[in-house]
Amino acid sequence: MTRIIALANQKGGCGKTTTCVNLGASLAVEGYSVLIIDLDPQANATIHLGIDIHKLNRSIYDVLIQGEVNVSSIILDTPLERLKIAPSHINLSGAEIELVNTIGRERVLKEAINPIRDVYDYILIDCPPSLGLLTLNGLTTADEVIIPLQTEFFALEGMDKLLKTIQIVKEKLNHNLKITAITPTLFSKNTRLAQEALKKIATHFKDTVTTTIIRRNVKLAEAPSHGLPITLYAPSSYGAVDYKRLAHEVIKR
Template identity: 50%
Template sequence: MGKIIAIANQKGGVGKTTTSVNLAASLGVLEKNVLLIDVDPQANASSGLGIDVDAVEIGSYQVLEHTKTAKEAIVSSNAPNVDIIPAHIDLVAIEIELVDKDEREYMLKKAIAEIKDEYDFIIMDCAPSLGLLTLNALTAADSVIIPIQCEYFALEGLGKLLNTVKSVQKIHNEALDIEGMLLTMFDSRLRLSNQVVEEVQKHFSDMVFDTIIQRNVRLGEAPSYGESIINYDVSSKGAVNYLNLAKEIIKKNL
């Protein structure tokens, strides 16, 4: 049975998409069967795995609307063992369209129920907001990974996100678990980076992954080639970090 993991944080630029794409690719390389669902209208996770976003005719929008099945929306990516349900800018409209639907928070959960058992891991890249799209992802997920960048405002907004997780647990998905907090964009030369790591580990101890994602030029370059860091430069620091994260998650879910 597949483990469904949402990657969420309402702050933009914390490494959600980078983590979604590269964690999926790393799990794939470690011979896990992976589905990446792009639930962000920016569709960066889709283009980051070589999908031509403008040509997407069936994607997460149609799946959430229930006009197409999840099976119909799945396409292969350029990463080994990784399939994807891509996104399109259309997805922007979904929050308005679902507003008056019954059980609108459960649309994604219902849609992926039929394919859940076909994958070892299903990774969902969430939009940088706490709107209906992210709510759908958290309701469908078994757990959530929260990326936190090692920068000045790192912990700002984290309380809000944890409150959202709590209310989802209370109302929509009592089994939702926090898979872990992932420290990203770490630069060991900066005192601030080290302070953020200390602070997060002090406050959240067991909830923080051992793996820390370091700031890495290659990691920033890979998406412009439509490739994961594993395809783009497997020997880079970024690839090593994400492979370590994938191993940590596999070990945790044995």
Template identity: 50%
Template sequence: MERIIAVANQKGGVGKTTTAINLSASLAELGKKVLVIDLDPQGNTTSGFGIEKNEPENTIYEMLIGDASVEECILHQVVEGLDLIPSNVNLSGAEIELIGVDRKEYILKDQIAKVQDEYDYVLIDCPPSLSMLTVNAMTTASSVLVPIQCEYYALEGLSQLIYTINLVKERLNPDLQMEGVVFTMYDARTNLSLQVVENVKNNLQQNIYKTIIPRNVRLAEAPSHGLPINQYDPRSAGAESYRLLAEEVIQYQREEQV
């Protein structure tokens, strides 16, 4: 059974794209067939895999407005075992162009349904806003993974995101689940990081992944080289953490199926 995971948080700078890139690359490294969908107009997931944003002839934008099929938009084997549907700034106009379109909340779902059987995992990197693009991701997904930065305002906006997830579940996608929360940018030297983790655990009735992603220089450097961390520096703390998270995601699925 393929799994479609939306990586979402309407707060920017929480490690959402970093998680989408490196979790998907780690799943591919573990032998899974993975499709990554860059649904953010900034296109950082696209460039993070070494693809020049304006190079692909067809992107997620062309697919959403009906100018290209999903098959025409997929870039194959960007990393071994991993395909990508790229994005660029054109996507920022899609919201307006989709006004008045029938079933506009389901455009992505209908397209991805044609290819999802070919993959074990589909990961969608959502934009940092609760927009029509994010709603499309959530109607397509089976679950939502929320990266949370270990900082003072971590919980701010999270209740709004959970409200949106519940609303989509109620009205558009009854199968949608909260995959869980993953902590990012953890700094073991500060008490604050520890307090944030404890605070979220105490206040959130959600699955929280045991793996915590550390604040890591190599992790921050990797996107500028167009490589996921497991290729840029396979032995770094960041690479090890995302491998552990990938194993946990796979394990979580096994437990769900039991």
């Protein structure tokens, strides 16, 4: 059965897209078929996987706005055989305005992916850093949510609003939605601030927090500019090790 997981956090710079791409890549390396749906108008997941957005004929924007465009027609290969992506484009930045008067506007993505829902073992949705209509589509489509949370002083800022949004979606739009994991990211073990933030996250969210902590890593930061996931760019780096561990943990949850 396909697991559909939205990666969401309205706070930018928390490692959301990095986690989406590298978790997806790590699952693919483990032998699972994975589709990433890039719902972020910044298209960072698309770019991270080596795709030139300026050469795209179609993207997830066309699927959401032009109902006759089949999602399977936009799916592209990535450097990993088992990892595919439904790419984003800057055009998506106007999608929320264009969708606002659409009947069932929160369910457009869910209906669009129905034909491919059972094709993949995992579908990962990279939501934009906001709580707007695109994120609502991601949450309405998904069965699970993973929240990457940066280990910093303001780590919990905005979490109440995100959790409330997830609860509202669960009550009104998607009764099956659950938070599978909260994953600490960008962790620097040598800084007291990061240690304190990690302790606060663990105390606040308890068992929902993954045992895997994504450490701050230069290779992780470099990988997007090479158009590669960390599993291919630096397979022995801390980043690759951490995301492999996270993949194993997600598989078991």
